Amino acid sequence: MRSPHRPLDRRSGLVLNTQDLGRRAGAMKVVQASVGAPADLGIAVIGVLPGSAVELDLRLESVVEGVLVSGTATVVVAGECVRCLTEISDELEIDVQELFVHPDSEVSDDEASRLEGDLVDLEPLLRDAVVIELPFQPLCRDDCAGLCQECGANLNDEPDHSHDLTTDPRWASLRGFEGDGGSDYDVHDSTDQSQTNRE
Ligand SMILES: [Zn+2]
Numbered sequence: 243m244r245s246p247h248r249p250l251d252r253r254s255g256l257v258l259n260t261q262d263l264g265r266r267a268g269a270m271k272v273v274q275a276s277v278g279a280p281a282d283l284g285i286a287v288i289g290v291l292p293g294s295a296v297e298l299d300l301r302l303e304s305v306v307e308g309v310l311v312s313g314t315a316t317v318v319v320a321g322e323c324v325r326c327l328t329e330i331s332d333e334l335e336i337d338v339q340e341l342f343v344h345p346d347s348e349v350s351d352d353e354a355s356r357l358e359g360d361l362v363d364l365e366p367l368l369r370d371a372v373v374i375e376l377p378f379q380p381l382c383r384d385d386c387a388g389l390c391q392e393c394g395a396n397l398n399d400e401p402d403h404s405h406d407l408t409t410d411p412r413w414a415s416l417r418g419f420e421g422d423g424g425s426d427y428d429v430h431d432s433t434d435q436s437q438t439n440r441e
């Protein structure tokens with residue numbers, strides 16, 4: 243799934259320089275930084291907003307084969323509840339643990355992440371990790387009641403919402419027109435009017 247030959251964007255905050263670690267196994271440095279999120283970090287219905295903060299809290303450790311990166315990346319994901327369309331956002335802490343092998347290292351695994359010169363690119367592994375964590379059907383809450391199929395009212399806000407008045411024969415005859423030629427006739431508005439008229 244990863245595309246290791248993607249050109250590396252040196253300006254990206256997710257590209258870290260390991261030059262000062264040298265190749266001395268055991269050398270270690272801590273990276274704590276807030277960097278801008280790249281585009282397309284997520285799936286269609288929910289994801290990380292491009293440019294929003296990615297909080298990195300990482301350890302970079304020089305090991306014999308390369309550089310071991312471990313720690314967390316915290317992002318804020320935003321999207322829409324698939325049932326009621328309410329905007330939702332959530333903080334996601336992603337555990338990062340990845341060995342970036344030296345470019346000249348003889349590693350049999352073609353899938354291994356590699357250092358490019360002294361640079362490690364966190365974006366591919368962050369992308370994979372975020373997508374795995376995201377719900378395919380995001381909900382504002384597990385028992386979201388969704389929207390009224392008649393009028394689109396949010397049933398979480400109006401648990402007693404119903405359209406009993408539409409069984410009134412006067413409205414039933416009007417409802418007949420609804421399916422006729424695709425009129426935009428709105429049942430809910432008319433119901434409100436009937437209540438007003440009676441008062
Ligand atoms: Zn919802």
Ligand SMILES: [Zn+2]
Binds near residue numbers: 393395403404405
């Ligand atoms: Zn309704």
